[in-house]
Amino acid sequence: MKTIEPPVPAPAPVTKGEIPAGRGPAAPRTEGRVLNVFSHGVLVLWAVMVVLPLLWAVMTSFKDDGSIFGSPWSLPDRLHLDNWSRAWTEANMSDYFLNTVLVVGGSLIGTLVLGSMAAYVLARFDFPGNRFVYYLFVGGMSFPIMLALVPLFYVVNNMGLLNTLHGLILVYIAYSLPFTVFFLTAFFRTLPTSVAEAAFVDGASHSRIFFQIMLPMAKPGLISVGIFNFLGQWNQYMLPTVLNTDPDKRVLTQGLVQLAVSQGYKGDWSGLFAGLVMAMLPVLAAYVVFQRQVVQGLTAGALK
Numbered sequence: 001m002k003t004i005e006p007p008v009p010a011p012a013p014v015t016k017g018e019i020p021a022g023r024g025p026a027a028p029r030t031e032g033r034v035l036n037v038f039s040h041g042v043l044v045l046w047a048v049m050v051v052l053p054l055l056w057a058v059m060t061s062f063k064d065d066g067s068i069f070g071s072p073w074s075l076p077d078r079l080h081l082d083n084w085s086r087a088w089t090e091a092n093m094s095d096y097f098l099n100t101v102l103v104v105g106g107s108l109i110g111t112l113v114l115g116s117m118a119a120y121v122l123a124r125f126d127f128p129g130n131r132f133v134y135y136l137f138v139g140g141m142s143f144p145i146m147l148a149l150v151p152l153f154y155v156v157n158n159m160g161l162l163n164t165l166h167g168l169i170l171v172y173i174a175y176s177l178p179f180t181v182f183f184l185t186a187f188f189r190t191l192p193t194s195v196a197e198a199a200f201v202d203g204a205s206h207s208r209i210f211f212q213i214m215l216p217m218a219k220p221g222l223i224s225v226g227i228f229n230f231l232g233q234w235n236q237y238m239l240p241t242v243l244n245t246d247p248d249k250r251v252l253t254q255g256l257v258q259l260a261v262s263q264g265y266k267g268d269w270s271g272l273f274a275g276l277v278m279a280m281l282p283v284l285a286a287y288v289v290f291q292r293q294v295v296q297g298l299t300a301g302a303l304k
Contacts, residue, residue: 054280061273068269083274087259093275095248096255103165103251104233107172111229112222114173115180120210122181123188124196134185140178149242156243163246171239176229183228187221188214223293227286234283252279 060068061083063076087093122134152171153162161167195217196209204213215222237253244250250258259275 054284057273057280058277061270061277063270063273065267065269068273080270083270084278086268087271087275087278091255091259091262091271091275093252093255093259093278096250096252097278099165099249100234100252103168103172104230106166106169107176107233108226108229110169110173111176111180112226115177115225116184116215116218116222117210118177119181119184120188120214123185124193134181137178137181141182145175145238149238153242163244163249165244165249168240168244168251171243172233172236175236175239176233180225180229183225184218184221187218191217220293223290227290230286231283 059076062079064080067076122130156162156167191214196213199209199213235253240251240254256275256279259272
């Protein structure tokens with residue numbers, strides 16, 4: 001005998017906002033919200049810790065000495081621009097600034113040119129000793145520069161480059177090459193090879209492919225590593241102190257130390273803060289201008 005099963009009743013329609021039967025309420029995603037609030041709080045705290053001292057130094061550079069000690073947290077009564085002119089002329093900050101621009105500009109250009117060429121060869125060509133040369137550059141990043149100061153002094157002195165700006169440029173280039181090659185080698189490996197192969201088929205030489213095709217494609221990476229090298233070379237103090245003892249050829253970091261000593265005895269603290277802000281502004285300006293390119297260069301490898 002054929003049995004007939006009773007019809008299954010259709011489920012009742014669920015209205016908007018009503019929880020279906022048999023399903024519990026969705027668990028609130030409070031964990032993600034707490035983590036988001038915590039991370040934003042840490043970032044805000046870090047920003048306050050970094051920005052407030054910078055703003056206080058800029059504000060103090062426009063005060064007179066009495067206001068610096070009498071009301072250090074208040075705004076200046078007026079802009080004492082003579083602090084900046086006094087630091088620029090009497091403290092020889094103009095000479096230190098010019099020497100620093102020449103040294104950092106020359107070393108930055110040399111580091112990017114030599115580093116990009118070495119990184120391109122290590123990333124694109126397979127030859128015996130490729131990995132050995134690459135790890136030699138990587139090992140150079142872990143070598144403490146303090147251990148090389150004494151032999152470096154004698155090497156530079158024997159070459160007749162002691163107390164010269166071009167000698168300091170060569171030392172800066174050698175000091176910055178390991179990180180530059182390490183950074184750009186990984187960046188060149190992420191670039192597509194189809195354009196370079198097409199140009200090589202059309203008869204372009206390796207040098208033309210590098211300078212006209214691959215180097216423009218590596219612009220984000222060049223800007224990123226250039227900013228890092230600029231920060232390190234602009235704030236370098238140990239190498240100029242050992243290799244550049246001529247008072248007329250001091251760089252900005254040496255000048256700031258000399259200014260701190262001399263202005264401390266004179267009691268000219270306003271001039272000292274003005275000189276400090278002068279040395280700080282180019283670094284801030286460079287990062288603000290190239291901030292987007294730095295982030296793009298750091299994330300290009302992951303995005304590809």
